[in-house]
Amino acid sequence: MGDFxxxxxxxxxxxxxxxAVTLEATVLGSAVALTLSFVFGxxxxxxPVLVRGASRVIVEFFRGxxxxxxxxxxxxxFPLLFGYQLSPLFCGVLAxxxxxxxxxxxxxxxxxxxVPRAQWEAAVALNMTPFQRMRRVILPQAxxxxxxxxxxxxxQLVKCTPLLWLxxxxxxxxxxxxxxxxxxxxxxxxxxxLVLYFVLAYALTLLMNALERHAAVRLGRRPAARSLLRSRSxxxxxxxxxxxxxx
Amino acid sequence: xxxxxxxxxxxEHRAQDTVAAxxxxxxxxxVKRYGDHVVLDHLDFTVERGRHVTLIGPSGxxxxxxxxxLMTLERISEGLILVGGRPLSHMAGPNGSLKPADExxxxxxxxxxxxxxQQFNLxxxxxxxxxxxxxxVSVLGLDRAEAEERAGExxxxxxxxxxxxxxxxxxxxGQQQRVAIARALAMxxxxxxxxxxxxxLDPELVAGVLDLLREIAHTTDIxxxxxxxEMGFARDISDQVLMFxxxxxxxxxPPERIFGDPEQERTREFLSAVL
Numbered sequence: 360m361g362d363f364x365x366x367x368x369x370x371x372x373x374x375x376x377x378x379a380v381t382l383e384a385t386v387l388g389s390a391v392a393l394t395l396s397f398v399f400g401x402x403x404x405x406x407p408v409l410v411r412g413a414s415r416v417i418v419e420f421f422r423g424x425x426x427x428x429x430x431x432x433x434x435x436x437f438p439l440l441f442g443y444q445l446s447p448l449f450c451g452v453l454a455x456x457x458x459x460x461x462x463x464x465x466x467x468x469x470x471x472x473x474v475p476r477a478q479w480e481a482a483v484a485l486n487m488t489p490f491q492r493m494r495r496v497i498l499p500q501a502x503x504x505x506x507x508x509x510x511x512x513x514x515q516l517v518k519c520t521p522l523l524w525l526x527x528x529x530x531x532x533x534x535x536x537x538x539x540x541x542x543x544x545x546x547x548x549x550x551x552x553l554v555l556y557f558v559l560a561y562a563l564t565l566l567m568n569a570l571e572r573h574a575a576v577r578l579g580r581r582p583a584a585r586s587l588l589r590s591r592s593x594x595x596x597x598x599x600x601x602x603x604x605x606x
Numbered sequence: 607x608x609x610x611x612x613x614x615x616x617x618e619h620r621a622q623d624t625v626a627a628x629x630x631x632x633x634x635x636x637v638k639r640y641g642d643h644v645v646l647d648h649l650d651f652t653v654e655r656g657r658h659v660t661l662i663g664p665s666g667x668x669x670x671x672x673x674x675x676l677m678t679l680e681r682i683s684e685g686l687i688l689v690g691g692r693p694l695s696h697m698a699g700p701n702g703s704l705k706p707a708d709e710x711x712x713x714x715x716x717x718x719x720x721x722x723x724q725q726f727n728l729x730x731x732x733x734x735x736x737x738x739x740x741x742x743v744s745v746l747g748l749d750r751a752e753a754e755e756r757a758g759e760x761x762x763x764x765x766x767x768x769x770x771x772x773x774x775x776x777x778x779x780g781q782q783q784r785v786a787i788a789r790a791l792a793m794x795x796x797x798x799x800x801x802x803x804x805x806x807l808d809p810e811l812v813a814g815v816l817d818l819l820r821e822i823a824h825t826t827d828i829x830x831x832x833x834x835x836e837m838g839f840a841r842d843i844s845d846q847v848l849m850f851x852x853x854x855x856x857x858x859x860p861p862e863r864i865f866g867d868p869e870q871e872r873t874r875e876f877l878s879a880v881l
Contacts, residue, residue, distance in 0.1 A: 480679050481727035485741035485793060486716050489709065495740060499731035578730045579773030 363544035367551065370538065377534030381520050381559070384451045384530065388520075389513055391456025392463050396509075399460065400467025414464065421461035426519060429454040434526040447528035451520070459516050466508045470501035503574040510567040514560045521552075531555060629688070630655040630797065630829050631676070636685035638671050638853075645671045647853035648685070653846075655796075658823050658830040660840040660861070663850030664876060669833040673799040676831070677721045678712055689715055689797070720795030724802040726782040728774040728789070734761070735770045738789045746793065753792070760788035764818055780811030784818055791822070798822075800832040804839075812836070819843065837881055841865050849873045 367374065402414035421429075433450040437443070445453075474497050482492040521532035532552060539548030568587045575582050631653040638646040645668045653659050661669040674680045675687060678695065686704075687694040694715050699705035707715070728737050738757040742748045748756070761767045764784035774782055783803055790798060800819065804812045816839050823830060823843040834840055840847060840861060847864040849857040849872075857870045865881075868874050 477723065477725055477727045478729065480677075481723065481729065483679060483716075484677050484719075484721040484723075484790070486713055486745050487741060488713065488745075491744050495744065496729055496731070500729075579733075579775040 362542045363538065363547040363551075366538055366542050367535075373534050373538075374531070377529060377531040378555075380448065380523070380529055381517075381531040384448060384455065384520050384523060384528070385513075385517050385563075387448075387452040388455030389459065389516055391452055392459035392512070392516065393509075395456060395460025396463025396467050399464030400471065403464060403468045404471050418461045418464050421457045426454060426458045427522060427525070429458060430522055430526055447523060447526045450526055451523045451528060455516055455519065459512050462512055463509065466505050466512070467501070470504040471497060473504055474500045500578065503571070503578055506567060506571040506574060510564060510571070513563055513567065517560050517563060518556060521556075629653065630657075630690060631831070632688040633672070634686040634688065636675070636687060637683045638668070638675060638680065639683045645853055646675075649854060651848060651855050651858070653829060653831065656827045656829055657846055658832070658844045659846045659848060660832045660834060660844040661848050661850060662834070662837070662840060662864075662876070663848075667850040668853045669850050670801055673721065673801050673831060673833060676797070677719060677799055678716055681706075689718060717793075718796040719799065720790035720793050720797070721799040721801065722783070722786050722790050722803050724805050726774075726779070726786045726806070728782055728786055730774055732774075733770075734766065734772050734774070734777075734785050737774070737785060738792050741789075742792050756792055757788070760791055761785075763821075764788045765814075778811060779807045780814050783807065783811075783815050787815075787818060787822070791828075795828065797829045797831065800830060800834070802833050802835065804834070804836060835880065837865065837877070849876070851876075 399414045399418055402410050403418070405411060430450055433445055433454055434447065437445060437450075478496055478500065479492060482496045487495070520530055523530040524533045524536065527533075535548055535552050535555075539545055542548070565587065568589065572582055572587060629652040633649050633651050636646050636649040637644065649668070649672075661672065663669055671680065675682055676689070676694065682695050686696065692715055693704060693707070695707050695712070696704035697707045697711040729740070732740060735754065735757055738760060739750065739753040742753040742756065743750055758767065758770070761770055764787060766781055766784055766788075769777060769781060769785075774785070777785065783806075787803075803819070804815050807815065816836065819830075819832075819839070820843055822828065830843070832840070832844070844861050846858060847861045848855050849864060849868070849870065851872050857864065857868060857873050864873065865877065868877060
């Protein structure tokens with residue numbers, strides 16, 4: 360134990376740089392995922408069959424193929440085909456973004472559909488344009504519904520970032536792995552990783568809870584302050600079920 | 607989709623006649639089907655400007671569908687609806703024919719019409735003031751100060767000035783419905799559609815909403831089309847009552863006659879069941 364931690368604290372700059380890579384992959388990956396969620400989510404809800412079909416095919420492809428294989432393909436196969444080596448971080452951001460964007464698009468589609476049709480009708484009765492209806496009425500209400508499942512996806516994305524180790528990105532896991540190799544302290548090295556990822560995931564959860572609370576207050580709901588500390592997974596699943604059932 | 611009525615070369619000409627005759631709304635052989643189920647069966651009726659018309663009849667007789675067609679929330683299956691002499695769901699196509707209206711045309715015709723719903727349908731992401739000012743600002747292009755002034759006046763009229771910053775969830779059903787009425791009026795509609803506006807309210811809240819509608823009926827020149835089960839209210843505010851059954855108007859006339867001395871057996875049966 361002593362060996363590992365004296366090494367760990369003796370090389371904190373390495374830890375920080377590993378953490379920075381992990382955070383970078385998380386933030387950029389989820390930004391790409393969020394964007395694609397909306398693009399494919401709106402496409403899935405649009406009227407033209409071709410647009411809907413295209414979204415369906417892309418989403419099914421990225422949900423149906425392993426993230427692990429996608430990463431390998433981008434990092435090892437892409438250069439063979441196109442003669443251009445993508446950086447590990449870029450591969451990670453792209454693969455995480457595509458993969459979680461595919462899941463996220465279902466969240467967007469579901470949340471848009473969960474806004475009662477009556478809201479759309481009221482907006483038509485006020486003669487709003489389709490864009491105004493979406494922007495001012497439907498989306499603000501759907502957004503509240505999206506946050507809990509988005510939180511789940513974000514946490515899953517964080518927990519997938521150790522895959523970066525496989526394509527030689529110097530993320531948090533890679534750095535701590537190297538420390539384990541140096542010190543031979545397997546137990547403490549992995550225990551430390553467990554704690555670090557938990558702290559990271561929980562910090563993101565708290566952030567998303569605050570965001571959800573803010574959005575809920577704007578809809579005139581007042582969730583208990585306790586809900587800010589709640590871990591999301593179970594709650595999110597239960598909520599999306601209730602939302603689905605109310606349709 | 608409508609196919610048959612699209613080939614009506616005389617529509618334009620006839621439309622001008624209707625305006626001259628003062629018909630603000632005209633239903634011409636309107637059919638609405640859901641699959642095989644016919645809700646409106648070659649329906650004809652007209653409403654003149656400034657009239658207050660009440661639609662009565664058993665559930666499922668197509669009353670609400672008429673309002674929903676007028677608000678363009680449903681698509682017409684056959685026939686033609688004219689509002690202010692212009693086809694509501696059709697626009698000029700090649701060679702004097704009509705084709706289904708596009709969004710832009712529909713928004714132009716729809717400007718005249720406002721609707722109040724059974725379930726209020728206030729926007730929960732906006733407070734009372736925002737609910738009322740949103741469309742005047744974004745759709746009519748009023749500046750915010752003007753829209754807020756108008757909203758304030760309307761809230762005075764519906765007696766809810768003190769709730770101006772409240773959220774819909776903080777209001778009772780009756781208050782929500784009064785805000786919804788103010789929201790519809792803020793768009794200055796020529797035609798106001800009222801779809802069972804008191805049906806979702808607790809009995810003690812009904813009177814407040816009906817009093818408000820009575821005031822609007824008596825103090826404005828808005829044409830009102832009203833689907834209601836409140837026969838006392840119908841008798842009180844309407845100039846004309848249309849009795850529906852099986853997707854058709856089976857009897858129409860002034861409220862005194864329809865309620866006092868209906869001609870049709872079916873109307874008598876219906877009224878004796880609800881009164």
